[in-house]
Amino acid sequence: MLQMANYEFIRKQHILLGKPIRQISRETGYSRQVIRKALKSTKIPVYQLSKPKPKPVIDSVQPIILEWLRQDEQAPPKQRHTATRIYQRLVDEYGFTGGESTVRRYVRQLRVSPPKAFVPLDFPPGKFAQFDWGEVTVLLQGKQVKVQVFCMRCTYSRKIFVKTFFHQKQESLLQGHVDAFEFFGAVPQTVTYDNLTTAVKKVLEGKNRVEQERFVQLRAHYLFESHFCDPGKGHQKGQVENLVKFVQKQFFTPVPCVSSLEELNYFLLEKCISYETTTVPRSSLTVGEAFEQEQQTMLPLPPQPLDCCRVVSVKSNTLSMIHFEKNAYSVPVSYASTELTCKVFAERVEVYHGNKLIAEHERCLESGKELLQYDHYLDL
Structure with a gap:
């Protein structure tokens, strides 16, 4: 194949020196067809195969490999052929004499997936928000502790709310929503979720779900709609998925050192407020400016926030303690051996006798602990 320097020589001979094509062909040994091609174009020559090169070693076993990979589509993901396993079977079952690298190269070519492409989504103001949990490690009073990060994002303005809890139990889910709505000063019309068990009892056909009663109570109180992603399709709420990664990298790197969860959540609240100066993608507006537009079309807050708790019937024992989640909490001795409500x-546990609050404790997330307030035993 001629190089660009050859093209240059031919063109100078013909255009500058006026030599005819036949003379140039005779002097250089190039065919007249090649010379005409050089005179017509100054593109850099690129070698192109007129037909694929034969691969005698792999060609004989191509149908076998293709059939095995086709069968793999029906097999469990962890029980599908690797290129090495295909090579081993070819050697054992068909006496294959080629190298493993040949098989690996061919299988790699077959498994090349088309590049991913997505349609940019456009959301109307006030209509949608997305929610997800994340997990991070913090230094709490000098100890490494894993905490759960509640993340909610309005899809039009990109306004965010982030708060940490010690767990992902239903009480945290409810409290996170109430705090997010209070922070927004309004309620999104629809919130998108994974199929988390604290909200969904059972996944039915299509988009239908049997929802947890306490979660339905949250929806009834704030009047928003819930939308659940298809199972295993978390990318359907991509904005909040990206928010979780952003929060982990930007808010929790390096690992924050705090004395309490309250201190950490105050720090996160400041971060959420400062985030409002960020520019909304594909827009000239900042998050704060876009949210001013969005807030006008969101649902109003109810007069009172939802009481975010689980109500459990308990009975105190003769030691004047109730048991909940493998821990014991004290109550005044005058309520020993009594039916109570918890x-x-x-983050806390309240104990009631009828409508009267008789005891309050910080919630313990360990097991086998006794949380006693000694003034409960003073009368005894």
Whole structure:
């Protein structure tokens, strides 16, 4: 194949020196067809195969490999052929004499997936928000502790709310929503979720779900709609998926050192407020400016926030203690051996006799602990 320098020589001979094509062909040995091609174009020559090169070693076993890969589509993901396993079977079952690298190269070519492409989504103001949990590690009073990160994002303005809890139990889910709506000063019309068990009892056909009663109570209180992703399709709420990664990298790197969860959540609240100066993608507006437009079309807050707790019936024993989640909490001795009601919040436990609050404890997330307040035993 001629190089660009050869093209240059031919063109100078013909255009500058006026030599005819036949003379140039005679002097250089190039065919007249090649010379005409050089005179017509100054593109850099690129070698192109007129037909694929034969691969005698792999060609004989191509149908076998294709059939095995076709069968793999019906097999469990962890029980599908690797290129090495295909090579081993070819050697054992068909006496294949080629090299493993030949098989690996061919299988790699077959498994090349087309590049991913997505349609940019456009959301109307006030209509949608997305929610997801994340997990991070923090230094809490000098100890490494894993905490759960509640993340919600409005899809039009990109306004965010982030708060940490010690767990992902239903009480945390409810409290996170209430705090997010209070922070927004309004309620999105629809919130998109994974099929988390604290909200969904059972996944039915299509988009239908049997939802948890406490979650339905949250929806009834704030009047928003819930939309659940298809199972295993978390990318259907890509904005909040990206928010979780952003928060982990930007808010929790390096690992924050705090004395309490309250201190950490105050730090996150400041981050959420400062995020409002960020520019909305494909827009000239900042998050704060876009949210001013969006807030006008969101649902109004109800007069009172939802009481975010689980109500559990308990009975105190003769030691004047109730048991909940493998821990014991004290109550005044005058209520020993009595039927009581326990309201379980994300971070505290309240004990009631009828409508009267008789005891309050910080919620313990360990097991086998006794949380006693000694003034409960003073009368005894």
